[in-house]
Amino acid sequence: MALEICEASVIYPAQSGRAPVEALSKIDLTVEDHDFVVALGASGCGKSTLLNLIAGFLSPSSGKIMLDKTEVSGPGADRSVVFQKHALLPWLNVRDNVAFGLKLRGGGAAAYAVADRFIALLGLKGFEKSPVYALSGGMQQRVGIARALTCDPKILLMDEPLGALDALTRERAQELILDIWKSTGKTVFLITHSVEEALFMGTRLIVMSPRPGRIAHRFDLPFSRRFLDGAPARQVKASSEFIDLREEVLRIIFADEEQAA
C-alpha cells in the first residue's frame, strides 16, 4: 500500500467578492505499489491540484495524504515530479540536469554514476554535454524523466508530461514511458487530458469532474499490459475494446461538463 489519499479536500478561500472555490472535494484514492494511475479530466477538474497535493506543494484543507503510512507534509525526494515544460535548468548541460537532484543531497561522483545509468536508459547517450535548450521537446522531456528517476522516488508524479509534444513524438514517448515503468518497477501517477493516452498507459484510470473537483469514475485498464507483453501499440489502440472504452469515457466527460455548466 504505497499512497493513500483519505477524504482530501482543497478549498481556495473567497477572493474579493468571489465565493470560495472547492477545487477538490473529498478525494479517496489508494495507489498500490507498481500501479500506473492516470487522472483524466477537462481543464479545471482539479487534476493538477490533486498532483500538487500528492507532491506536497499544497496542503489539503481537510483530510490527509499518507505515503507508506507517513503523512505527507511537504515536497520531498520520495515523490519526484516530471513537468510539462519549463522545468529544466538551461544553465546546466544534460548530465548536470539529470544529476541535479542527487547533487543537492551531496551525491558527488556517485550522483554522476547514477545519472549516466538513466541517461543510457532514456536513450540520451552522446548528449551528456549538450545544453538542454538546444534539444528538441521530446528529448528535453526525456531529460526531465531521467532527472526524476535518479532520485529513486517511491512514486513518480507526471504532470501532463507529454502535453507539449507533437502528436507523433507523443506516441513514441508513451511507449518509452511504459518501457521505463516496466524496467524500473516504479509507481506512477500521471495526469493528462488525452483520453487515448490515459487508456493506453494506465493500469487504473480515474476520470475527474469539475465544480467541485472529484473522482467521478474509476476503471481498471488492461491495455498497457498488452503492449508490454509484446502487442504493437497501434494494434492495442485500434482494438475494438479500446475504441469502445475510449468513446464511453469521452461520453462521460462531455456529459459531466454539460451537467456542471
Added chain:
Amino acid sequence: MSDQGTVSQNDSKGRGRSLAGFARSRPTKPGETYGVPGQGNTTWLSFATIAALIFLWWAITAAGLVKPLFVPSPQSIVQKFVDVWVNGFTGTPLWQHILISTARVFGAFVLACIIGIPLGLAMGMSPIMRGIFDPPIEIYRPVPPLAYLPLMIIWFGIGETSKVLLIFLSVFAPIALGARAGVRSAAIEQIHAAYSFGATRWQVMRHIILPSAMPEILTAMRIGIGFGWTTLVAAEMVAATKGIGYMVLSASQFLQTSTVIMGIFVIAAIAYAFDMLMRFLERRLVPWKGKM
C-alpha cells in the same frame, strides 16, 4: 474627375507599397520576406551612416558655413586629441584624465554591484527587505544627481568621496532594481522540481533563483554603468583638477569647443567599449538567455 480619382488612388497605393517595402526590405533568408519585421543585418548600414555623418560634418566646416567656434572641423578634433595626448590639458596628460575618470566610474560601479546585487536579490526574496528598502530607493531614484550634488559636497567634502558617491548612487538604483526583478525569472516549475528532489529553501535560492536571475542582473549592470558615465561630468563639476568631465567643463569655459567635442568622443568610446565587453560576457555567461 473620375480620372483624377483613379490617379490619386494609384498614388496612395504606390506609397503604401513602398512603405511596406521599406519595412520589409529584402529577404534576409529564403522565405523570411513575410517573417518578423525588423530582421536583417545592419552592420553596413550603420557604418555608412557614421561615414555619412562625418562627411556631412566635414563638408559643412570645409565650406565655412559655420564658425569653428560653434562646430570645429573633424580634423581639428583629431589634432586636438593628439595635442592633448602629447602636451596634456592643464598640465595633466590625457591618459591620466582618462584613467582617473575611469577609476571613479568603475570604482562606483564595482561598489554598486557589491552592495546592489545582494540587496536587490534580498529584496526580491524577502518581503521584509522589500518593505524596508523599496521606499528610499524609489524616492531618490528619479531625482537628478545634479540636484543632490550640493548635499554630497556639504556632507562629504570636495574630495574623491563625494564624486564616487554621486556616481555610485546613480548606478546603484538600476542594479538593485534589476537584481530584484531577476528573482522573478525562475519558472515555478523549476522551483517545484527542485523542491520535489528534496532541495532546501536555501538550495532553491542558490541553485535556481540565483542562476535564473543572471540575465537580468547582467542587463542591469549594463544599464547601470551607462548611468555612471552620464553622472561623471556632474561629479567632476566641483573642485576637480583631473578627469575627462573636468576637461570638458573647463574647456567649455574657455570656449575650446574642439576640446569639448574631443572629450565627449573619449567618454563615448570608453562607454561603448565597456558595453561591448558586457555583451561579450553576456554571451559567455548566459548563452541560454531567452532560449527556454
